[in-house]
Amino acid sequence: MTRIIRVQREPIELDAIVGELSRPDCGAVLSFLGLVRDHAGGREVESIDYSCYEEMAAKELDRVVARCQERHGVAHAAVVHRIGLLAVGEASLGLVVASPHRREAFACGLDIIDEMKKTVPIWKREFGPDGASWVDPGQPGT
Secondary structure, three states: EEEEEEEOOOOHHHHHHHHHHHOOOOOOEEEEEEEEOOOOOOEEEEEEEEEOOHHHHHHHHHHHHHHHHHHHOOOOEEEEOOOEEEEEOOEEEEEEEEEHHHHHHHHHHHHHHHHHHHOOEEEEEEEOOOEEEOOOOOOOOO
8 A cells, every 4th residue: 555645835846746656557547736716705916825733633534544445445545735825736646545446546536635625634725906915725626
């Protein structure tokens, strides 16, 4: 079983993560890249500052990924989340799931993202022309 969890300030290298998880027994390798978009909740967004207590966030990410791997029977998964100030278009989240079949990979990937949004203590503050505001992680579209 492979589980890669990283909370980092450096840019996400999705191809490298795919390379780490690709296996001859896995016919499905799902990769997802979450990007900072230029709008949210009807507001223009110029950048987002992601912050957390890194050790705590990494531990909770690990728990979330382990639960989802077990739930979907997926042996290989990775989540990399950036912290710090990111501009529109920069990647804030990289996710890779490798499994023998696509259904499990897609289900596990979606489950990981949904669960991490609910439980992982990573906060985001959006900056735009009208100022800054903290984002409620339960808000639709976050």
